[in-house]
Amino acid sequence: MTNTQVFHVDPHHPDPAAIATVAQALAAGRLVAFPTETVYGLGANALDATAVARIFAAKQRPTTDPLIVHLADATQLARVAFDIPPVAPRLADRFWPGPLTLVLRRAPHVPPNVSAGRDTVAVRVPAHPVAHALLSACDLPIAAPSANLFSRPSPTTAQHVLDDLAGRVDIVLDGGTTTIGLESTVIDLTQTPPVLLRPGGVGVEALRMVLSDLRVPDAPLVTDAAEAAAAPGSQLKHYAPHAPLFLLRGDARTAVQFIHTVVSALHARGLRVGVLIPDEEFPDYTDLRAELVGLGPAHDLAMIGRYLFARLREVDSLGVNAILVRGVAEDNGGGLGPAIRDRLFRAAEGRVLDAADPTTALQQLLRLIDATTK
Numbered sequence: 430m431t432n433t434q435v436f437h438v439d440p441h442h443p444d445p446a447a448i449a450t451v452a453q454a455l456a457a458g459r460l461v462a463f464p465t466e467t468v469y470g471l472g473a474n475a476l477d478a479t480a481v482a483r484i485f486a487a488k489q490r491p492t493t494d495p496l497i498v499h500l501a502d503a504t505q506l507a508r509v510a511f512d513i514p515p516v517a518p519r520l521a522d523r524f525w526p527g528p529l530t531l532v533l534r535r536a537p538h539v540p541p542n543v544s545a546g547r548d549t550v551a552v553r554v555p556a557h558p559v560a561h562a563l564l565s566a567c568d569l570p571i572a573a574p575s576a577n578l579f580s581r582p583s584p585t586t587a588q589h590v591l592d593d594l595a596g597r598v599d600i601v602l603d604g605g606t607t608t609i610g611l612e613s614t615v616i617d618l619t620q621t622p623p624v625l626l627r628p629g630g631v632g633v634e635a636l637r638m639v640l641s642d643l644r645v646p647d648a649p650l651v652t653d654a655a656e657a658a659a660a661p662g663s664q665l666k667h668y669a670p671h672a673p674l675f676l677l678r679g680d681a682r683t684a685v686q687f688i689h690t691v692v693s694a695l696h697a698r699g700l701r702v703g704v705l706i707p708d709e710e711f712p713d714y715t716d717l718r719a720e721l722v723g724l725g726p727a728h729d730l731a732m733i734g735r736y737l738f739a740r741l742r743e744v745d746s747l748g749v750n751a752i753l754v755r756g757v758a759e760d761n762g763g764g765l766g767p768a769i770r771d772r773l774f775r776a777a778e779g780r781v782l783d784a785a786d787p788t789t790a791l792q793q794l795l796r797l798i799d800a801t802t803k
């Protein structure tokens with residue numbers, strides 16, 4: 430156990446003295462959780478293989494899952510990558526600082542464990558003033574995955590970080606709630622054509638303005654463990670709450686009926702249900718004996734994205750036996766919709782129930798609940 434220190438800083442104007450202290454800790458090989466505009470990262474000096482190994486240990490993260498290296502600005506790219514294609518600086522101009530991660534060829538002096546042994550390296554320049562101040566002050570590339578325990582929802586507040594990692598990291602830099610709330614978009618520029626590896630804070634339509642040949646796989650999700658190792662970060666059971674979560678397919682009316690059916694069936698077994706719904710739908714559930722949590726206004730995907738992980742943690746903390754989620758981001762606008770759906774699908778470990786076929790859907794749900802609550 431480590432004694433985790435918490436430093437509170439102003440998210441817009443962090444105190445330079447606090448930042449200098451934390452930067453020194455990073456240079457000395459310590460683990461520091463810090464806010465970015467997407468989620469909190471768990472940082473260590475990317476050039477120090479021992480410090481990087483401590484990240485994997487603290488998070489209980491499989492060593493097959495590579496980390497993202499954070500830089501103060503795009504001019505530092507050549508410090509961690511080589512053979513940089515001409516489109517990289519153009520993407521950097523347009524999207525950095527910001528929620529875009531580029532996979533490039535890894536420079537030989539970057540320790541292989543940063544990239545889980547691959548010859549590539551993922552790089553991002555975050556926009557958050559605290560992250561930027563820290564990266565500038567330490568003048569080091571900082572490897573930082575999301576600062577959650579492996580397979581838990583990503584942290585969007587310092588408290589989330591402490592809930593998962595208190596006693597396991599040296600410092601938590603508290604700069605308030607992150608603004609985007611979903612992780613960066615990851616694209617692989619070492620493949621031809623470039624490939625979207627993870628939908629995130631930058632939408633595909635915006636990316637295609639610069640990268641017209643970007644390939645977006647139909648089904649970026651894989652379930653098989655061997656396949657998951659080949660496509661890092663793609664395994665299901667990512668962002669998962671403790672209680673099993675089910676995504677509902679179907680229009681609002683059938684979903685409302687189905688949710689009532691599920692709640693009665695579980696109530697009869699003495700079990701409690703958490704339901705995540707768009708804010709507008711609360712009136713449909715006034716008589717429901719369940720824990721209702723609002724995801725935000727149905728059409729405000731920025732708001733839903735910002736608080737999605739927080740809501741997943743919240744509903745889970747209510748001690749429910751099952752979680753139902755309905756009606757989020759069904760538009761295909763190319764903005765945050767794909768990222769939100771991707772995170773929910775993983776939180777559900779791929780379980781999608783068709784509310785239009787309630788008999789089958791209820792059977793599927795009860796089979797899993799009965800197996801997990803025995």
Ligand code: TXA
Binds near residue numbers: 614
């Ligand atoms: O917004 C974000 O990206 C946040 C903040 C802290 O910057 N970081 C983050 O890191 O989400 P993490 O470790 O939770 O996700 C990193 C993912 C990996 O799971 C993998 O999908 C991809 O980035 N990745 C990293 N390095 C890669 C590489 N060399 N090749 C392919 N994918 C890589």
Ligand code: MG
Binds near residue numbers: 574575583
């Ligand atoms: Mg993560």
